[in-house]
Amino acid sequence: MKNVFIAMAAALACSGAAYAQSNVQLTGLVDMYAGSLKAPGGERTASLGSGGMTTSWWGIKGTEDLGGGLKADFNLTAFFRPDTGTPGRYDLAFGETFFSRDANVGLSGSFGRVGLGRGLAPNFLPTVFSNPFGDSFVISPLVLHANMGVSSANWYNTTTPADTGWSNQIVYSTPDMGGLKANLHYQFGEQTAAGQRGKKNVGLNVMYGNGPLNLVAFYERAQVNNPAGSSVIPTTSNWMVGGNYDFSVVKLYATYGQSKSKADVMAAGWTPGKNKTYSLGLDVPVNAAGTFKAAAAQTKAEPANGSIGGKRTTFTLGYNHFMSKRTDVYGAVMYDRVKFTQSMSGTSVAVGIRHRF
Template identity: 75%
Template sequence: MKNSLIAIAAVLACASAAHAQSNVQLTGLVDMYAGSLKAPGTDRTGVVGSGGLTTSWWGLKGTEDLGGGLKADFNITAFFRADSGEMNRGIPGDTFFSRDANVGLSGSFGRVGLGRGMAPNFLPTILTNPFGDSFTVSPLVLHANVPNFSAGWTNAQVTTGTDTGWSNQIVYSTPDFSGLKANVHYQFGEQSASGQRGKKNVGANVLYGAGPLNLTAFYERVQIAGAQGHTVQDTKSDWMVGGSYNFNVVKLYGTYGQAKVKAQTLPVDIKNTTYSLGLDVPVTGTAGTFKAAAAHTKSEVGLDEGKRTTYTLGYDHFLSKRTDVYGAVMYDRVKWTDTKSGTSVAVGIRHRF
């Protein structure tokens, strides 16, 4: 018995030492909401859904100090749907660790990472609108990433080139130069068929933050699409500039961007132009914030023209540093061959761990 206790103590000591060296962390977020949703061209539906303000996720992250200022890190995180327990975002072909699956080295030179991670468009988009990375109520995120087939709004008419995450990529991140940082992305297409071997995705973003001012921009040239990053598509180039300024009594947001699809398999070229505005107004003496945002996209498909306009009003209240409750009302209108609109209401709770 004594020898067993000694062995157990030795194992625990080794585990503690390994943990101290590698700093492995279990982390994630659960976001659930209840609401009444009606997208343009669809019937109204009462739902209990996952990801009202942030897509629910969980996973492991860790770092190891290699000495001499060099560190190794890894990120293995997965999306999940807390309403049903499914391990995905509801996207066809979504992989298990579709949020992150990468390893990297960092030091005074910055960081070099390999594997699946954020696309160049993701950080600039979520940092320049008051509803962050909400795929449910953020006007800018919806216009950038979510089509509405019922109203004639297709994948080619959203403004980003493909998914918010890229697989099979190398990312170089610069050090922080007095608030200025940049990330350069190269996604291998991994195509072997004749005429497709050079297909790939390339892009970069720049982020600047100093005091109340934040500025950002990104550019992408995309030829590979899909959650797994293996589908060849017509070349799509997209870019956006945006920023925010915090006046303390109100924080203002704004963006402007364009996307162009060069027709190869499509019958005509497509050009999409999107701009957005938003604000956060903190409620004095409370941990709450009123939010408002609007986005407008003009899509030129050959000689035809479509428009999409979305408005959202919301309130977010923090019960602690890790838990907040929220509510939002969204109006979404798509004008294509005719005009279709819908209004959605959602209230929810978000908890980080």
């Protein structure tokens, strides 16, 4: 019996040592806002919404130290809408998967990291880092122009039609090389239909940060849709360069990018052509916890078949105040104008709170 207790104690000790090398955490962010929204050509709506500054999400992340500088990690995170308690960024009928933010596993070490599964697309981080409103799909001019196009009637004008996250992908991330980092992305198309085999998404991004200067760039060639990755889309190549510089009294942002699509795949309402997008922004510290923000973006759409093009111009003014490291409040006013066969505009106002856990 004594030997049994000794064996059990040894097993528990070994188990404890193994668990001590692992780290699993529940994490996420909840963002809610109240406002009056009016899209160009749409009706004004009083709204209590989710994701004013950042799309709400929750999930589980973990790492394990394998020894010798090698680590394993996993990420399982999902978007949700706390205003209704609904999962996803939009209704599931439109193809949103449950773990649409992250669903991947990887190995990292001195060589960098190799990850398998669903994760960020090449366009996401450079877009977030090069505008003062981050990843807001409600009030960031650059994010709206990159992901929602010039006109709701012509989604072909979307700069990043393959979404901000890619499924079925391999990502290699380099180690930090004196402030320089890069990510290489390859998404398997997994298409079996005749004429669609070999379709895939490929891309890369490069980010450099040294003191007050930050520079970013990305390139994508997309042929498969997301988040489900269930069908092909007309081949679209897009790129962007940008960055920011912190002068202490003001932080300035700027980007320029182009998107070009082909008509190699038939798609309803799709017209091949080129987009050109410019953006400018600034952050002005008001006090130790608050910043005044301003941003503008303009996209010009040039259809290749000679049909009428379009132009979208968006301006946003806002203020962001941190009440703690995890909680901040914000307010913003956005003017959005679209010129496509006719001119339409809308002004939106939103105030909200964001909490991280």
